[in-house]
Amino acid sequence: MRQVxxxxxxxTLLQTRHKCPPGEPIExxxxxxxxxxxxxxxxxxxxFLDRMESLGSLVFxxxxxxxxxxxxxxxxxxxxxxxxxxxxxxxDGNPFIAYNHAVIADLQPMLAILEDLKKQLHDASMGTGxxxxxxxDEGLPVYxxxxxxxxxxxxxxxxxxxxxxxxxxxxxxxxxxNNLALVPQVVAKERAVRYLxxxxxxxxxxxxxxxGDSHTDGPFLACCDWRxxxxxxxxxxxxxxxxxxxxxx
Numbered sequence: 476m477r478q479v480x481x482x483x484x485x486x487t488l489l490q491t492r493h494k495c496p497p498g499e500p501i502e503x504x505x506x507x508x509x510x511x512x513x514x515x516x517x518x519x520x521x522x523f524l525d526r527m528e529s530l531g532s533l534v535f536x537x538x539x540x541x542x543x544x545x546x547x548x549x550x551x552x553x554x555x556x557x558x559x560x561x562x563x564x565x566x567d568g569n570p571f572i573a574y575n576h577a578v579i580a581d582l583q584p585m586l587a588i589l590e591d592l593k594k595q596l597h598d599a600s601m602g603t604g605x606x607x608x609x610x611x612d613e614g615l616p617v618y619x620x621x622x623x624x625x626x627x628x629x630x631x632x633x634x635x636x637x638x639x640x641x642x643x644x645x646x647x648x649x650x651x652x653n654n655l656a657l658v659p660q661v662v663a664k665e666r667a668v669r670y671l672x673x674x675x676x677x678x679x680x681x682x683x684x685x686x687g688d689s690h691t692d693g694p695f696l697a698c699c700d701w702r703x704x705x706x707x708x709x710x711x712x713x714x715x716x717x718x719x720x721x722x723x724x
Contacts, residue, residue, distance in 0.1 A: 478531035479676040481556075481668050481695060483687035484539060484547065486651070487705055488524055489514040493626070505547040514547070524550070527686075534671060536560070536664050536687070536695060538649075538656065540612045554675075558612040559649075559658050559691070560667035574670050579615060581661035586616055588643060592657055593619050599637045603630050618658040628653035649691045651709055665694035672698060 482488060495501050495515055502521070505514035516524075527533060533553040537544065541557045541564065555564040561578050563571035589609060596619060597607045607621045621638075623630040635650055638657060642648055649656040672683060678700075685692075685699035688708035696702040704710045 477681050478684060479534060479671075479681050480527045480531065480684045480686065481534045481536050481671075481699060482524075482527065483664075483689070483692050484535055484537040485514065486708060487686055487688045487692075488520050489516045489547070491515070491626075504549075505543075508546070527684075531681075532676070534668070536668060536692075538691075540610060540617075542613075554671065556664060556667040556671075558610065558617045559656075559662050560664040560695075561612050561615070561617045561662045563667055563671065574667065578661065578666075582615065582617065582659060585645065585659045585661070588645070589616050589619060589659070592641065592643075592646075595641055596621060596634065596638060596657070600634055603634065605630050605634055617662060618656055621655040622653050626653050631655045647691075649689070651689050663694065664691065665698060668695040668698045 486494070489504050491513070492501070492515055495517060500518045501515040503512035503514070504516045505512070507513045528550050533550060534556060535544070535549060535553055536556040538559050539547070539557060541555070541562060544555055544557055552566045554566055556562070557564070561582070563574050565571055593607060593609045600607050600621065604625065604627070605621050605623050607619065609616050610618050610620055621631060621634055631650070631653065635648070635655055638648055638655065642657065645660050646657050647660055649658060668685070672678065676683060682701070683699040684701045684703065685696035686703045687693070687696050688705050688710055690709055693710060
């Protein structure tokens with residue numbers, strides 16, 4: 476039986492420099508549009524990725540857009556799930572048309588809501604230094620993200636509280652450090668991973684492994700036969716809280 480591994484990227488396989496463990500060798504693996512390094516991979520992460528690649532097929536599952544993913548150095552011949560699951564691309568770079576068209580159709584009724592939410596969040600963020608953007612993937616508006624350019628995640632706290640008061644039922648909210656996202660429910664990593672398992676990597680022929688760090692990764696990990704969660708991640712901290720180490724015998 477063959478293996479397919481579904482891998483999240485940010486804070487799972489790579490991260491910004493200030494999140495890298497001190498003293499561990501790192502290398503730049505993602506770049507901004509101006510060519511400046513943006514994200515780094517540690518030697519442990521590189522060894523883990525190499526191991527997963529040697530075991531079978533890879534599917535990278537990320538909130539990054541298709542354009543952003545092009546600026547990440549990744550193994551070739553991998554599938555790509557982008558923008559929280561809004562689109563799938565095959566290893567040769569072509570859109571997975573049936574899936575992508577279904578998501579586009581489901582997103583159409585959300586476009587006016589996205590514009591309105593962006594305006595409300597932008598107005599509420601005035602004076603905080605937080606930047607609010609409507610993220611599109613290949614020209615299709617998909618979700619809203621708010622970040623503080625200086626990396627001050629605490630600046631997002633009041634905006635998160637406000638966002639929860641205006642969040643429509645068709646959306647979910649994702650917060651992880653200096654990243655606040657409002658995403659339509661029709662866009663989901665779980666939807667893309669489940670679709671690929673059903674159409675391309677059937678359980679009768681493939682064993683599946685999911686790797687992810689955040690709450691939004693949990694549902695797609697649950698689609699897989701096996702799950703791996705990085706230590707000191709959003710998901711692992713939840714597990715550590717529920718199952719603390721024994722202090723007495």
